[in-house]
Amino acid sequence: MKKQKRKNRLAFDKKAMQNIGYTVIDTIVEHIDQVDTLKVHGQATPEYLNDKLGGKIPSKGKNPIGLIKQLKEEVFTNVLRVDHPRFYAFIPAPSNFIGVMADTLAKGFNVFNGHWLAGSGSAAIERITINWLKEICHFPKEGGGLFLSGGSMANLSAIATARKIKLVDEGKRGVVYYSSQTHSSLAKGLKVLGIGEKYRRPIAVNRALKIDLKALEKALKKDQKKGLTPFCIVANAGTTNAGVVDPLKKMAALAKKYNCWLHIDGAYGAASMLVKTGRKALKGVELGDSLTLDPHKWWFQPIEIGCLLVRNAEHLKTTFQVTAEYLEDTKAKGLEEINYYDHGIQLTRSFRALKLYLSIKTFGIKAFKKSVQKGIDMAEYTEQLLRKQKDWKIITPAQLGIINFVYAPKGATLDQIDTFSKVIAHKTMVDGFAMMTTTKINNLTVLRMCPIHPGLTKQDIKATMKLLKKLASEAEEVH
Numbered sequence: 001m002k003k004q005k006r007k008n009r010l011a012f013d014k015k016a017m018q019n020i021g022y023t024v025i026d027t028i029v030e031h032i033d034q035v036d037t038l039k040v041h042g043q044a045t046p047e048y049l050n051d052k053l054g055g056k057i058p059s060k061g062k063n064p065i066g067l068i069k070q071l072k073e074e075v076f077t078n079v080l081r082v083d084h085p086r087f088y089a090f091i092p093a094p095s096n097f098i099g100v101m102a103d104t105l106a107k108g109f110n111v112f113n114g115h116w117l118a119g120s121g122s123a124a125i126e127r128i129t130i131n132w133l134k135e136i137c138h139f140p141k142e143g144g145g146l147f148l149s150g151g152s153m154a155n156l157s158a159i160a161t162a163r164k165i166k167l168v169d170e171g172k173r174g175v176v177y178y179s180s181q182t183h184s185s186l187a188k189g190l191k192v193l194g195i196g197e198k199y200r201r202p203i204a205v206n207r208a209l210k211i212d213l214k215a216l217e218k219a220l221k222k223d224q225k226k227g228l229t230p231f232c233i234v235a236n237a238g239t240t241n242a243g244v245v246d247p248l249k250k251m252a253a254l255a256k257k258y259n260c261w262l263h264i265d266g267a268y269g270a271a272s273m274l275v276k277t278g279r280k281a282l283k284g285v286e287l288g289d290s291l292t293l294d295p296h297k298w299w300f301q302p303i304e305i306g307c308l309l310v311r312n313a314e315h316l317k318t319t320f321q322v323t324a325e326y327l328e329d330t331k332a333k334g335l336e337e338i339n340y341y342d343h344g345i346q347l348t349r350s351f352r353a354l355k356l357y358l359s360i361k362t363f364g365i366k367a368f369k370k371s372v373q374k375g376i377d378m379a380e381y382t383e384q385l386l387r388k389q390k391d392w393k394i395i396t397p398a399q400l401g402i403i404n405f406v407y408a409p410k411g412a413t414l415d416q417i418d419t420f421s422k423v424i425a426h427k428t429m430v431d432g433f434a435m436m437t438t439t440k441i442n443n444l445t446v447l448r449m450c451p452i453h454p455g456l457t458k459q460d461i462k463a464t465m466k467l468l469k470k471l472a473s474e475a476e477e478v479h
């Protein structure tokens with residue numbers, strides 16, 4: 001077919017596109033190349049940002065190269081550098097360049113990855129990648145899954161599936177069980193699904209912060225007696241707070257006994273299935289009916305990509321498949337031509353699988369294994385250094401790349417220790433050399449570190465500890 005001359009007000013000629021594109025790539029490459037020389041933390045006030053970026057809807061356009069330059073100065077300087085090697089807060093998002101390029105390609109071709117008719121190539125890649133994940137997580141061949149925006153959507157989709165499969169009669173009053181250490185996205189998902197607090201059972205944890213199995217079974221029995229229907233147990237495979245894994249095998253046995261769906265939230269921790277330590281900690285993960293895993297966390301993908309795996313792919317279809325006359329032409333011919341819109345909430349969906357697929361193809365799975373292992377090692381190294389210092393106390397040991405500790409000089413009260421954590425975290429953020437946040441363990445505010453950037457060095461950790469020591473003595477002078 002011949003190329004036509006077209007008038008299109010929302011387009012550029014080839015040369016201009018190349019210029020804009022090179023500017024974008026140069027900006028990205030400069031960021032990735034320089035990030036460790038910058039402060040970890042960047043933020044401006046709402047007034048400043050509104051003043052710089054707001055204003056009336058522009059009626060006439062401007063040169064995009066100038067606009068990109070402004071973004072660089074006003075926007076990208078004012079975001080947390082979650083891809084900085086010394087960003088240890090929350091769950092870091094180290095990303096990787098191939099993932100970024102894959103996202104760019106997927107957007108450039110504007111791939112519609114909702115059904116086989118629109119994207120057979122993209123659906124095939126999603127299925128191949130999901131199959132790799134099933135293999136890594138020891139899920140059965142007949143299992144399935146899909147990529148989603150993140151762990152929150154994966155958890156919500158899992159509970160929706162559990163309810164559909166286990167509570168065939170929707171009139172039953174179904175109850176969900178999970179430990180008090182479970183990520184807040186689960187409660188949010190339950191709320192969205194209309195599962196009110198009356199039907200949620202946050203269960204106490206033991207000293208190791210794992211779900212108390214006796215309390216769990218007691219709650220299951222009590223609800224059954226009351227005429228309620230337990231339908232789902234959620235287990236943690238690496239809590240966000242402390243990297244703790246619940247007793248998966250025993251929870252699977254309870255799920256079986258009480259005819260419940262077992263959902264495992266491994267949004268953070270399931271990535272460790274690539275290494276021996278992780279496989280040991282997550283023993284029994286293959287017994288889950290569903291598993292959440294976030295490649296945009298510990299598998300180094302750019303945001304957003306989460307994943308839900310299920311033991312039986314048909315369960316997703318039973319839950320999410322709906323027909324419509326205008327989608328008749330997309331009906332799949334046989335099982336091989338997968339229509340992902342039947343497996344989840346979205347119809348129009350992006351080609352998220354590409355970044356994980358292309359980065360695994362580019363670097364090889366061995367590089368991922370070594371990178372995950374490094375996170376585990378760096379948290380353990382941090383623990384070793386802290387144990388050698390007399391004024392620091394470990395609150396939860398390094399587990400799957402997460403460690404919690406406090407500054408506790410001799411004679412300090414619990415209140416003071418609590419305050420030290422808050423002040424030190426704040427001071428670290430202002431300093432900008434590194435960043436960590438606090439959390440609460442048994443009601444005590446603690447410093448939490450998740451050192452999982454694949455480019456992290458022992459030198460970084462040593463320098464961070466030195467800074468902490470300095471900031472701690474500053475804090476002690478005041479409080």
Ligand SMILES: *Cc1c(COP(=O)(O)O)cnc(C)c1O
Pocket residue numbers: 091149150151152153155183185238239240265266267268269294306
């Ligand atoms: C991060 C996290 C989530 C939520 O995932 P998002 O990708 O942020 O939506 C859920 N569970 C756990 C254990 C997490 O660490």
